[in-house]
Amino acid sequence: MDNVKRNIFLLSMAQFITLASVITVITYSSLVAKMMTGNTALATIPSATAFIATAAFAFPASILMKKFGRKRVFYFGALCAGLAGILAVTSIYQNNYILLCLATFCHGTYQSIANYYRFTAMEVSPKTYHKQAVSYVILGGVLAGLLAPTLARFAEGIYFEPVQYAGTYCLVIALSLVAHFLIFMIKLPPRKVMPDDHVPVANPKLLDVLRRPAFICASLSAACAYLSMSFIMTATPLEVVEVCGYQISDAAGVIQWHSMSMFAPAIFTGTLIARFGSIKIILTGMILMLISTLIAKSGIELFNFYVALVAIGVGWNFMFTAGTTLLEHAYNEDEKAYVQGLNDFVVFGLAAIATLASGYMLENVGWNMMNNIVILILVMLIVVILWFVKVRDSGPKDRSDVIV
Numbered sequence: 001m002d003n004v005k006r007n008i009f010l011l012s013m014a015q016f017i018t019l020a021s022v023i024t025v026i027t028y029s030s031l032v033a034k035m036m037t038g039n040t041a042l043a044t045i046p047s048a049t050a051f052i053a054t055a056a057f058a059f060p061a062s063i064l065m066k067k068f069g070r071k072r073v074f075y076f077g078a079l080c081a082g083l084a085g086i087l088a089v090t091s092i093y094q095n096n097y098i099l100l101c102l103a104t105f106c107h108g109t110y111q112s113i114a115n116y117y118r119f120t121a122m123e124v125s126p127k128t129y130h131k132q133a134v135s136y137v138i139l140g141g142v143l144a145g146l147l148a149p150t151l152a153r154f155a156e157g158i159y160f161e162p163v164q165y166a167g168t169y170c171l172v173i174a175l176s177l178v179a180h181f182l183i184f185m186i187k188l189p190p191r192k193v194m195p196d197d198h199v200p201v202a203n204p205k206l207l208d209v210l211r212r213p214a215f216i217c218a219s220l221s222a223a224c225a226y227l228s229m230s231f232i233m234t235a236t237p238l239e240v241v242e243v244c245g246y247q248i249s250d251a252a253g254v255i256q257w258h259s260m261s262m263f264a265p266a267i268f269t270g271t272l273i274a275r276f277g278s279i280k281i282i283l284t285g286m287i288l289m290l291i292s293t294l295i296a297k298s299g300i301e302l303f304n305f306y307v308a309l310v311a312i313g314v315g316w317n318f319m320f321t322a323g324t325t326l327l328e329h330a331y332n333e334d335e336k337a338y339v340q341g342l343n344d345f346v347v348f349g350l351a352a353i354a355t356l357a358s359g360y361m362l363e364n365v366g367w368n369m370m371n372n373i374v375i376l377i378l379v380m381l382i383v384v385i386l387w388f389v390k391v392r393d394s395g396p397k398d399r400s401d402v403i404v
Contacts, residue, residue, distance in 0.1 A: 007124040007186055008136050011117045014074075014182040015140030018114040019259070021081055021175045023148040025050060025088075025107050027255050028168050029100065030237055030359070031248065032088075035164070036097045040242060044234050044359030046104040051230065051352035053108025054115070055345055061113045062341030070120055070188055077113030078179035080106045085172035092166045107172070112348065118324055119340055124188060131325050135270030138321055141263025149256040203338040215330035215339065217388035221282045222323030223347045224381045228289055228374045229316040231354035232296070233258060235362040235370060236309060243367070244300050254305045261313030269321045278326040279389060285318030286378050293371040300367075 026047050034043040065073045087103035090096070121133040152168045159167030209215055236258075237251040273281050292311035295304055331339035361370050 003187065004125050004129070004133075007188070008121055008133055010182055010186045011121050011124075011137045012140035014114070014179060014186070015117050015137050016143040017175050017179045017182065018081075018111065018117070019141045019144035019263070020148040020151065021107070021172050021179075022050075022111055023144055023255065023259050024152050024168055024171055025084070025104060026234065027149070027237060027252060028152070028165055029088075029104055030234065031241070031251075032092065032165050033097060033100060034238070034242065036095055036100065040238055040363045041360045042097070043238060044355060044362075046101050047234050048352055048356035048358075049101045050104040050108035050111065051348055051355045053105045054112040055347075055349035055352045057109050057112040058115070058344030058348055059341035061116065062337045062344070065116060066337035070116065070123075071183060071186070073113055074116075074183045074186075075180065077110045078176050078183060080113075081110040081179065082173050082176035084110065085169045085174075085176065088169035088172065089166050092163060092169070103169075110176075112344070115344055115348075116340070119336075120188070122328070130328065131274045132270035134324055135266045135268075135273075135321055137266075138263055138269075138317070139266035142260055142266070145256055145259030145261075145263060148259065149252045152252075204335050206342070209330070209335075209339055209342060212330050213388050213391045214326060215343070217384060218278075218323045218326035218330060219343045219346045220381060220384050221326070222320050222343070223350045224377055225285065225289075225316045225319035225323065226347050226351040227354045228377055229262075229312055230351045231358055231361075231370065232292075232312060232374065233309065234355045234358040235367070236305065238359065238362055239300075239367050240302075240305055243362075246302060250302060254302070254309050257306055258309035258313045261310040262316050265314050265317045266321065269317055270325075272318075273322050273325055278322040279385060281318045281322040282326075282385065285315040285322070286381065288312070288315035288318065290375065290378055293374050296371045297368050 029046040029050075030043045033046045034040065037043065061073060061077075084103045084107035087099055087106060091099035091103055118134050118137050121137040122130045125133040151171055155171035155174075156165070156167035159170060233255070236254060237248075240246045240251040240254060241248055269281070288311050292308045292315060295311065296308035298304060327339070327343055330343075358370075361373075
């Protein structure tokens with residue numbers, strides 16, 4: 001068990017480094033893009049390219065891990081993060097918007113690969129500890145929420161030449177080096193060596209997986225969590241600074257508290273899922289997201305932004321963590337890589353669409369309507385969950401190994 005805890009700790013720290021890098025890129029990329037283009041609709045596209053890369057590489061990353069092992073692909077992801085930082089700094093010096101989008105795309109590749117830390121946590125822990133293991137790895141985001149804005153400001157302040165925002169992307173380069181060290185320290189179980197006459201099990205048919213109730217509910221729950229959160233979070237710095245006239249430090253503060261709220265509940269989320277089941281925790285997260293939208297619509301004081309973004313962060317944690325643990329019921333060991341990759345493609349593909357549309361929607365329909373759209377998404381998910389519960393309860397009653 002000591003080795004399990006060591007690996008979980010290292011995976012949690014690797015998650016911290018990843019999310020510190022992600023928070024830095026998301027917080028500043030829209031501001032840098034607005035500085036380059038002067039166009040709000042174009043400002044969120046760099047963040048969207050990160051989510052597009054996250055979705056595009058979700059499935060290939062899982063298949064590559066099956067072929068070459070988790071660690072080698074994790075190293076490649078960390079390398080992409082360093083390249084992203086270099087390209088971003090260069091784009092700022094050259095005032096090159098396209099290069100900035102390429103940088104965020106590279107960073108999205110890193111994020112896509114690092115998303116498998118949570119699945120790796122289940123592989124290095126006993127089955128009875130899976131929910132807690134996933135939750136503890138996600139908990140690494142608490143440190144990211146606490147430290148990322150401070151680290152970004154520090155990097156900006158000590159940068160050798162005062163070029164606005166360049167220092168923050170130098171931080172991304174430094175974090176990628178730390179990620180390499182943490183990945184090296186993780187000791188994963190040896191890969192199974194198959195006999196020469198072993199015939200690999202064919203991947204399940206796509207439509208077969210998409211028709212599985214557990215996959216539909218788990219994937220859409222995590223996807224709606226990410227879609228709703230990224231839709232609002234990406235627009236928040238622009239709404240706070242460009243529309244409401246607050247300072248960049250105010251926007252960074254809102255995102256900081258939002259990031260902390262996304263990951264701090266991981267201290268107890270796994271325990272709650274083990275006790276009450278994934279579905280009840282998903283529904284609780286949806287209620288918190290609904291509260292978030294109502295608070296966001298009620299005013300444009302900084303208080304509204306802080307409380308709304310904290311509520312949507314906690315709601316995201318409940319929905320995403322519970323969705324991840326529920327996904328276990330949608331595959332067997334031979335199908336794991338295929339189904340996990342397909343799940344992340346769905347989740348981050350929808351998140352990419354939301355992020356891509358965020359700036360355009362903010363400029364054309366406004367903040368209140370964006371929150372109304374989130375409410376509509378939550379209503380649609382309720383229908384899916386009610387359907388899943390009906391299918392689940394009409395099936396075999398022996399589910400003693402886990403509360404679904």
